Amino acid sequence: MSYTPATDTLIHALQALPGVGSRSAQRMALHLLERDNSAAQALSQALQAALSRVHKCPACRSLTETDLCSVCADSARDQQVVCVVVSDADKAGLEMAQRFRGRYFVLHGVLSPIDGVGPEQLGLFDLLALVQEQGVGEVILALDEQMESEATAHYISEQLRPLAVKRSRIRFAQMRSGSLDKVDSHVIANAITDKKEIGLEFD
Numbered sequence: 001m002s003y004t005p006a007t008d009t010l011i012h013a014l015q016a017l018p019g020v021g022s023r024s025a026q027r028m029a030l031h032l033l034e035r036d037n038s039a040a041q042a043l044s045q046a047l048q049a050a051l052s053r054v055h056k057c058p059a060c061r062s063l064t065e066t067d068l069c070s071v072c073a074d075s076a077r078d079q080q081v082v083c084v085v086v087s088d089a090d091k092a093g094l095e096m097a098q099r100f101r102g103r104y105f106v107l108h109g110v111l112s113p114i115d116g117v118g119p120e121q122l123g124l125f126d127l128l129a130l131v132q133e134q135g136v137g138e139v140i141l142a143l144d145e146q147m148e149s150e151a152t153a154h155y156i157s158e159q160l161r162p163l164a165v166k167r168s169r170i171r172f173a174q175m176r177s178g179s180l181d182k183v184d185s186h187v188i189a190n191a192i193t194d195k196k197e198i199g200l201e202f203d
Contacts, residue, residue: 061106063088078102080137097188110148138166167198
């Protein structure tokens with residue numbers, strides 16, 4: 001079925017969202033254009049506002065609207081402990097558990113050479129600089145156990161090894177990438193408590 005050029009452009013744009021296929025994109029686009037113009041306008045305005053205001057925190061790469069995110073700006077947080085997460089959703093899940101009081105570093109993805117995602121895209125050189133320049137004492141890896149995440153965790157651990165920084169790992173039996181905000185807070189709190197120092201696992 002053919003649509004107007006602008007409708008086709010909208011459908012293709014919606015397909016960029018995770019989990020949205022061509023049929024779902026068509027349904028959403030037609031719903032917004034045919035039945036709910038007010039929602040379409042609100043969505044457009046909200047997206048434009050977010051794009052103009054939201055940026056990555058220069059210290060930890062999490063999304064923020066201020067110079068530093070609220071965690072990095074909080075002097076009461078433990079500046080010597082950094083938890084590495086894949087996404088802002090994972091950071092939100094850890095924060096909801098109210099057990100971790102250190103800082104974060106958000107990768108916004110995992111290593112995937114086939115998709116052109118390497119250490120530079122994940123900001124890993126910034127992470128190494130952070131550890132070296134600010135005297136970080138422990139780096140906690142809170143990545144899931146999928147193949148790409150395991151490879152990313154191993155790479156980070158290997159890069160950190162010469163820096164003589166403590167390396168730990170949080171494992172979540174119920175975790176899926178980007179969905180820690182949906183895991184029960186008690187499960188997350190227990191996982192943080194049971195974090196393991198990386199030794200023979202990677203070395």
